[in-house]
Amino acid sequence: xxxxxxxxxxxxxxxxxxxxxxxxxxxxxxxxxxxxxxxxxxxxxxxxxxxxxxxxxxxxxxxxxxxxxxxxxxxxxxxxxxxxxxxxxxxxxxxxxxxxxxxxxxxxxxxxxxxxxxxxxxxxxxxxxxxxxxxxxxxxxxxxxxxxxxxxxxxxxxxxxxxxxxxxxxxxxxxxxxxxxxxxxxxxxxxxxxxxxxxxxxxxxxxxxxxxxxxxxxxxxxxxxxxxxxxxxxxxxxxxxxxxxxxxxxxxxxxxxxxxxxxxxxxxxxxxxxxxxxxxxxxxxxxxxxxxxxxxxxxxxxxxxxxxxxxxxxxxxxxxxxxxxxxxxxxxxxxxxxxxxxx
Amino acid sequence: xxxxxxxxxxxxxxxxxxxxxxxxxxxxxxxxxxxxxxxxxxxxxxxxxxxxxxxxxxxxxxxxxxxxxxxxxxxxxxxxxxxxxxxxxxxxxxxxxxxxxxxxxxxxxxxxxxxxxxxxxxxxxxxxxxxxxxxxxxxxxxxxxxxxxxxxxxxxxxxxxxxxxxxxxxxxxxxxxxxxxxxx
Numbered sequence: 001x002x003x004x005x006x007x008x009x010x011x012x013x014x015x016x017x018x019x020x021x022x023x024x025x026x027x028x029x030x031x032x033x034x035x036x037x038x039x040x041x042x043x044x045x046x047x048x049x050x051x052x053x054x055x056x057x058x059x060x061x062x063x064x065x066x067x068x069x070x071x072x073x074x075x076x077x078x079x080x081x082x083x084x085x086x087x088x089x090x091x092x093x094x095x096x097x098x099x100x101x102x103x104x105x106x107x108x109x110x111x112x113x114x115x116x117x118x119x120x121x122x123x124x125x126x127x128x129x130x131x132x133x134x135x136x137x138x139x140x141x142x143x144x145x146x147x148x149x150x151x152x153x154x155x156x157x158x159x160x161x162x163x164x165x166x167x168x169x170x171x172x173x174x175x176x177x178x179x180x181x182x183x184x185x186x187x188x189x190x191x192x193x194x195x196x197x198x199x200x201x202x203x204x205x206x207x208x209x210x211x212x213x214x215x216x217x218x219x220x221x222x223x224x225x226x227x228x229x230x231x232x233x234x235x236x237x238x239x240x241x242x243x244x245x246x247x248x249x250x251x252x253x254x255x256x257x258x259x260x261x262x263x264x265x266x267x268x269x270x271x272x273x274x275x276x277x278x279x280x281x282x283x284x285x286x287x288x289x290x291x292x293x294x295x296x297x298x299x300x301x302x303x304x305x306x307x308x309x310x311x312x313x314x315x316x317x318x319x320x321x322x323x324x325x326x327x328x329x330x331x332x333x334x335x336x337x338x339x340x341x342x343x
Numbered sequence: 344x345x346x347x348x349x350x351x352x353x354x355x356x357x358x359x360x361x362x363x364x365x366x367x368x369x370x371x372x373x374x375x376x377x378x379x380x381x382x383x384x385x386x387x388x389x390x391x392x393x394x395x396x397x398x399x400x401x402x403x404x405x406x407x408x409x410x411x412x413x414x415x416x417x418x419x420x421x422x423x424x425x426x427x428x429x430x431x432x433x434x435x436x437x438x439x440x441x442x443x444x445x446x447x448x449x450x451x452x453x454x455x456x457x458x459x460x461x462x463x464x465x466x467x468x469x470x471x472x473x474x475x476x477x478x479x480x481x482x483x484x485x486x487x488x489x490x491x492x493x494x495x496x497x498x499x500x501x502x503x504x505x506x507x508x509x510x511x512x513x514x515x516x517x518x519x520x521x522x523x524x525x526x527x
Contacts, residue, residue, distance in 0.1 A: 084473050130470030131463055209360065216353055244497070335382070336477030339470055 029081040030089040036071065038326045039063070044074040044111045046150040055158060060326075062162050068124065069097050069329055070105045070165075072158060074150070077112045083340050086110070087119040097121040097332020104332035107157065109150070116141065118161075120337040127165065134339035136160050145343040230278025231271045238270025239263060365501040372489040376510045379482040380428070383513060386475045387435050391419055393471055394442060397464045401445065404455055408448050414441040432513055439515075442468075479513050486510045 033043045039059035040052050047055070059070050071094065078086045087108045097104020104121035105128065118133035140160050144153030163169030217233055242263045398412060418441055422434035455461050490509045493499045 084476075088477055129467075131466050134466045209356070216349060334477075335386075336474040337470060338473075339466055 029079065030086050031079050032090070032093055033073070033075050036094055036326070036329065039070060040072045042074050044076045044109070046074050046109075046111060047154060048151055051151045051155060055155065058158070058162060062165060066103075066165050067098060067101065068103045068105060068165050069332065070107075070158070070161065071096050071329070072107045072109075072154060074109045074111060074154075076110070078110045078115065083108065083110060083113065083115040083117045084336065087117045087338070087340075088334060088336055091119045091121070091334045094329050095331035095333075096329045097123060097334075098330035099332060102332040102334070104329065104334065105161070106334075106338075107154070107161075109154065111150070114145075115340060115342050116145070117340040118338040119334050121332045121334045122337070123332070124165075125335070125337045128161070128338075130337060130339045132164075133161075134341065137339065137341040142341055142343045228275070228278075230281070231275035234274025234277070235267050235271035239267045242266045362501060365498055366505055368498075369489075369492070369502045369505065369507050372485070372492060373507060373510075376482070376485050376489050379478070379485045382478045383475070383482050384431070386471065386478050387422070387431075390468070390471045390475060391422060391438070393464070393467055394419075394438075397461075397468060398445075400458070400461050400464060401449060401455065404452050405448060408445075411441055411445050411448060415445065428511060432511075436515065479515075483512050486512050 033041075038056050040047070040055040042052055055072060059072070063069055073090065075086075087106055090108065091104065091106045095104075096106055102121045102123035105124055106119040107116070108119065109116045116137060118128070118137065120128050120130075120133065136157055141153040141157040144150075144156065160169060394415060398415060402412065415438065418434055418438035422431060422438065425431040425434050449455050449461075493502045493507060493509050
């Protein structure tokens with residue numbers, strides 16, 4: 001009795017796991033330099049300790065005052081990628097900026113490639129235009145970089161940007177007549193939001209009910225004196241699940257030897273399993289009362305566990321919060337705004 | 344007897360839940376494709392608004408290059424009149440290649456390169472091009488997810504049953520693949 005409930009739960013969990021991991025991820029030439037440890041991440045090792053701490057505290061203060069997440073990253077090399085692609089990929093990977101406001105900003109500096117870029121999140125495109133970021137780089141950063149003074153250039157450029165964001169520095173000093181109005185970011189429509197929010201809810205709904213029906217089937221298996229039905233049912237479920245698994249994971253040839261072999265093996269295994277379960281259940285016999293109790297226990301157990309299971313995926317959205325003061329980035333996006341420069 | 348009815352009922356309920364879930368999933372993906380396309384159009388429009396300024400700046404100095412100005416104006420009109428998505432893509436690609444040609448021409452005029460207004464416009468154009476490529480990639484990624492889901496078994500069968508049609512990728516024409524480069 002207990003065993004069969006565990007098996008059912010295992011099948012359901014497996015199913016849940018499979019559906020939650022199916023996703024398509026494209027591959028870039030870009031390689032993630034690592035997890036962010038703060039607002040300033042000096043992977044190339046060109047900023048001295050004191051300055052890095054100063055930067056960190058001024059960027060933390062900026063975040064507290066204006067809600068803007070400004071990440072400064074130095075890397076040794078872009079690994080053959082363009083700085084535009086690298087900066088955008090890194091921005092998206094780290095999710096710089098709060099998810100709702102998209103007020104994120106990334107200053108990426110690739111030392112060996114002699115390239116730098118401001119990548120501006122959707123929420124800041126109006127404040128920091130491409131032209132403005134380009135002028136800040138040309139006036140405050142590139143001259144120092146040319147002289148080999150990375151710390152000085154980074155500090156000056158960040159000082160300007162922080163000043164603009166806080167409203168201390170007037171943008172007019174750059175004399176930038178904007179020719180085009182900034183387009184407004186079109187947020188994802190309400191309906192698609194609802195459906196994506198609905199999906200986990202759907203999982204909550206479908207799994208308890210699936211499990212419930214499994215239990216009903218097991219119950220009827222137990223009531224019947226025959227053994228064959230459990231085998232047939234379990235075999236069918238095994239076949240369907242493996243078939244779905246293959247459909248979800250690969251676009252490979254549907255009649256490949258590997259696939260047919262796996263599906264066959266799993267089906268045979270499930271059939272045997274079902275036969276054994278049915279045999280044991282039928283021998284023991286189930287009464288109405290014990291069945292009701294069985295359902296009650298089963299759904300309580302599976303319900304609680306599946307909630308815990310879904311919570312795991314929620315916590316992956318935020319950054320890693322292990323470091324003492326830095327709480328990770330908020331999951332913001334950029335649309336490729338900003339400008340690049342070289343020295 | 345009771346048992347058989349119970350099992351049949353269970354099977355139908357499971358199939359029903361699956362169908363509803365699949366349908367909603369496809370609606371969500373389709374909606375995602377639409378919103379990503381809107382973002383692409385947004386950025387294309389930004390470029391269409393920006394380039395006339397660039398043309399104005401360049402025109403005075405490069406009077407003899409009338410053909411390229413004609414091409415740009417022509418592509419712009421074509422885009423404005425485009426009804427379908429593939430027409431829009433074609434017009435945008437034509438526009439992109441004529442801008443590329445214009446930029447090659449401007450390299451022959453050193454006075455332009457040192458002009459402040461011109462370099463400002465070029466920075467904006469570069470930013471816009473980058474935005475377009477980002478949104479185009481986002482769009483193509485969403486289309487890939489959606490189209491793959493439509494071709495998979497068994498979800499795709501359900502999707503096609505409900506009348507979901509595959510979406511088109513935004514393919515860049517081969518001559519437009521080279522992005523304009525700004526040199527300082």
